[in-house]
Amino acid sequence: MEITQFQQDALREIGNIGSGHAATALSTLLQRRIDMSVPKVWAVAFEQVSAIVGQLDTPQAVIYVKVEGEAPGKAVFFFPVESAEIVVQALFGLTEPVDIYFDEMAQSALKEVGNILVSSFLIALTQFSGIPLQPSVPALAVDMIGASLDAIFLEEGVLEDTVLFIDTQLTGIPKIEGQFIFLPDDGSLNKLLGAMGV
Amino acid sequence: MNGVITVGMADLKTATAPERLLTAGLGSCIGICIHDPIFKVGGLAHIMLPTANGSLGGNPAKYADTALELLLREILGMGANKTRLRAKIAGGAQMFSFPGKPQVLKIGDRNAEAVEQELKKNGIPLLVADVGGSFGRTIHFDVGTGELHIRTINHGEKVI
Numbered sequence: 490m491e492i493t494q495f496q497q498d499a500l501r502e503i504g505n506i507g508s509g510h511a512a513t514a515l516s517t518l519l520q521r522r523i524d525m526s527v528p529k530v531w532a533v534a535f536e537q538v539s540a541i542v543g544q545l546d547t548p549q550a551v552i553y554v555k556v557e558g559e560a561p562g563k564a565v566f567f568f569p570v571e572s573a574e575i576v577v578q579a580l581f582g583l584t585e586p587v588d589i590y591f592d593e594m595a596q597s598a599l600k601e602v603g604n605i606l607v608s609s610f611l612i613a614l615t616q617f618s619g620i621p622l623q624p625s626v627p628a629l630a631v632d633m634i635g636a637s638l639d640a641i642f643l644e645e646g647v648l649e650d651t652v653l654f655i656d657t658q659l660t661g662i663p664k665i666e667g668q669f670i671f672l673p674d675d676g677s678l679n680k681l682l683g684a685m686g687v
Numbered sequence: 688m689n690g691v692i693t694v695g696m697a698d699l700k701t702a703t704a705p706e707r708l709l710t711a712g713l714g715s716c717i718g719i720c721i722h723d724p725i726f727k728v729g730g731l732a733h734i735m736l737p738t739a740n741g742s743l744g745g746n747p748a749k750y751a752d753t754a755l756e757l758l759l760r761e762i763l764g765m766g767a768n769k770t771r772l773r774a775k776i777a778g779g780a781q782m783f784s785f786p787g788k789p790q791v792l793k794i795g796d797r798n799a800e801a802v803e804q805e806l807k808k809n810g811i812p813l814l815v816a817d818v819g820g821s822f823g824r825t826i827h828f829d830v831g832t833g834e835l836h837i838r839t840i841n842h843g844e845k846v847i
Contacts, residue, residue, distance in 0.1 A: 535735070536697040536746070545696070545712030546825045548840050553783050590841055628783040632840055635712020636823025639696065640782035643715050643735055646794050650745055 492653065492678075497530045499685055500678075504528025504655035506617055507610040508669055512659055514609040518602065519579040519661065526658035535642050535652050542567075542668075545635025549573075550589055552603025553641055555625035556611060560677035560684075564607045564624070565641060567634060568667040573599060575665050590631050600627040610671065618684040642672075649675060691827070694718075697749040699732035701761045704831025711825045713778035715795035717751070717802050717818070720775045720828040720835055721758060721811065723767035729830030732758045736794070737801030751801040759809060774811045775835045775847060776802055777826050779818035795819065815847045 722729025
């Protein structure tokens with residue numbers, strides 16, 4: 490998939506607006522400051538995804554939401570386990586440690602966080618593009634990041650030589666790190682860009 | 688630790704004893720490990736999808752069919768004897784499930800099935816398979832002994 494510089498800029502703008510809304514939602518939810526990086530637009534072979542996630546077997550909490558509507562795609566939030574624990578503690582006002590591997594309450598809280606973040610992202614994207622988009626029910630895996638991402642990218646059993654996605658880092662004070670990626674399905678990208686007049 | 692060679696996603700490598708091959712974070716992907724126990728050489732392919740569907744070009748290590756073909760060619764090129772080759776595989780998990788959605792064609796299962804079929808087609812005995820489940824795996828393959836060490840986050844460690 491070849492994309493032009495102009496399309497890249499448009500995608501970065503999608504990332505900016507959408508992730509900005511998501512970061513604000515997370516900040517409101519956790520009552521703490523969340524900073525957002527400038528979104529990066531990646532058009533790479535999937536096997537190079539490790540370049541953005543680091544070690545493929547690092548345990549991370551991954552919240553996966555399918556984007557449904559006229560321009561379907563996938564939205565994924567992932568936090569290192571330690572950050573995910575801090576997010577859950579902040580949500581419940583807990584000081585004691587939480588076990589996000591096995592505690593169902595903690596897991597459903599994380600899914601809800603993902604749901605709120607993705608919904609905010611999609612509302613912004615819908616307002617921006619005029620294309621109605623809805624989130625699916627969120628799914629969660631707390632496991633090796635490479636394993637979770639390969640399952641998401643390969644779910645349909647096809648893979649373009651190049652995958653395209655928008656990547657934003659969210660950083661909370663203190664000690665929250667998260668990453669948000671949005672992958673438009675094949676065909677959705679042109680619809681989104683078309684709707685934006687690109 | 689000397690002689691550990693890392694195999695990335697959609698990648699394949701060969702090694703000679705006492706080297707070991709490592710691939711990290713297998714989800715629905717599969718690690719295909721093949722070795723010749725007498726000549727003590729082997730290889731590991733980290734495949735992502737069942738079949739290249741005859742399409743040429745692209746990365747052969749991505750698909751079960753083309754990756755196995757290339758892996759065998761490389762191992763035999765190192766002097767291994769085809770009749771002695773043995774295989775072990777791991778991976779093919781389903782990491783996510785969405786409530787209420789039928790999961791008829793899970794990609795992890797399809798990958799495992801394709802790998803088993805390709806091995807059979809090439810006459811390579813599959814000694815053991817650690818596939819399925821809903822968790823990631825990191826594997827180390829000792830090409831000399833044929834030992835395959837499997838590490839998970841919350842589902843234990845084992846050697847098969």
